[in-house]
Amino acid sequence: MIKACVIGWPIAHSRSPLIHGYWLKTYGIEGSYTRIPVEPQNLRAFVEGLRANGFAGCNVTMPHKEEVFRLVKVADEQTRRLGSLNTVYVENGTLYGTSTDGLGFLANLKSTVPALNLRNRKVVLLGAGGSAAAIAGNLLAEGVAELCIVNRSLPRAQAIADRFGSGIRPVGWDRRSVELAEASLLINTTSLGMAGQAQLDISLAALPSGAVVADIVYTPLVTDFLMAAQAAGYPVVTGLGMLLHQAVPGFEKWFGRRPVVTRELYELTARDIDPTYRP
Ligand SMILES: NC(=O)c1ccc[n+]([C@@H]2O[C@H](COP(=O)([O-])OP(=O)(O)OC[C@H]3O[C@@H](n4cnc5c(N)ncnc54)[C@H](OP(=O)(O)O)[C@@H]3O)[C@@H](O)[C@H]2O)c1
Structure with a gap:
């Protein structure tokens, strides 16, 4: 046994x-x-x-x-x-x-959107907590050219950049909507949108069509943020798959x-x- x-x-x-x-x-x-x-x-x-x-x-x-x-x-x-x-x-x-956690995020991403290739692409990661750090390492290992980490507390985003080295650009929370230009993947790793928390307030207007939108929050199973992205025509990846793959x-x-x-x-x-x- x-x-x-x-x-x-x-x-x-x-x-x-x-x-x-x-x-x-x-x-x-x-x-x-x-x-x-x-x-x-x-x-x-x-x-x-x-x-x-x-x-x-x-x-x-x-x-x-x-x-x-x-x-x-x-x-x-x-x-x-x-x-x-x-x-x-x-x-x-x-x-x-x-x-x-990072492996789980990527395995879920690849199984949901098999055609997505992140090599030399720009990715925007919202949040700089524990799960953001785990995901950042695996994204860089995939060959991402620019990983923009947008966080309310800039020093936390900077701390992830210090750990994982070049390729990461820490950015303040007020730039979350404008940084979406030229991104191939947008990921929410903040707790915003989780049951009992405030909603994630962001405009997707600058995000190129065809970009993939992921949320690691899985309570609710589909967040309002993902529903809005889906309604705007973006392929979406929900958070529960990451929990299973990790x-x-x-x-x-x-x-x-x-x-x-x-x-x-x-x-x-x-x-x-x-x-x-x-x-
Ligand atoms: N799918 C999965 O397998 C999986 C795995 C792990 C976690 N999760 C989910 O992911 C979420 C984050 O988990 P975590 O462990 O990384 O949490 P964490 O370490 O506590 O980090 C929380 C993040 O959310 C940001 N945040 C919180 N309230 C905010 C607000 N009002 N405005 C802007 N940013 C705000 C924090 O910003 P500051 O740094 O400025 O405080 C921080 O970046 C949770 O909902 C958790 O359930 C899912």
Whole structure:
């Protein structure tokens, strides 16, 4: 019986057990994936005892992503630059960690809009929080020529540029609409548009036709921002797919099988978020 879990404080909201539970059942794997609340003062002991307690690894969510980064070995350069992670696994007896959010965003983008090629293109990223930083690293790795990070607090956008180097241009929030000229991809990573938050206020007038518009917010499943982009004729990418795709590398490391993000899994998770969801 292979065991994995997700740790956070609090953790009750996590949808990871639904996703991994679906794959365990689909592939007939004898394993478990549970939620474990871990208080910050117990974090080190929990991570250090992970193997002894029979876990193949875990997902890590708020507020532990930076602290666990300091407790495990990080093999990939992207995650090292990021300084935070969401996935821990055991390899040759050692605990490793990696961040899969950026990979998940790109995998979802490519599966939704397979024709999109980002090499030498301009991308506008709204927001400079944890998920923006994760996505920025993977966008640069795709060969994006200019990554314009637009954020309310300019120092946070500058901090991502400092971590990931040239190619990133930090810009103040008041320029969010004018910066869209010549962009091939626009991504919202702010919490604006999320249930209970203010709406994202932006004009798409300068965004070239054919540009792709993505939102990583997935509550609601389709934000007002995406609905407006869709109504204006832009191809859109919703946030739920990123949540599903970021889970793939962890499942593969722990349970030894690369899982597929199916339509059925999308609908299962969508109904969990919004019981009125209809495909
Ligand atoms: N689809 C997925 O798998 C996935 C994964 C992770 C996160 N998410 C979603 O992505 C969103 C952001 O997550 P995060 O972890 O990156 O959050 P975060 O680190 O707290 O960052 C929040 C971002 O939103 C900006 N923001 C908040 N209120 C704003 C306002 N009134 N006006 C302008 N900007 C504002 C912040 O700007 P300042 O820096 O100026 O404060 C910051 O850039 C959340 O809705 C989360 O649920 C989705």
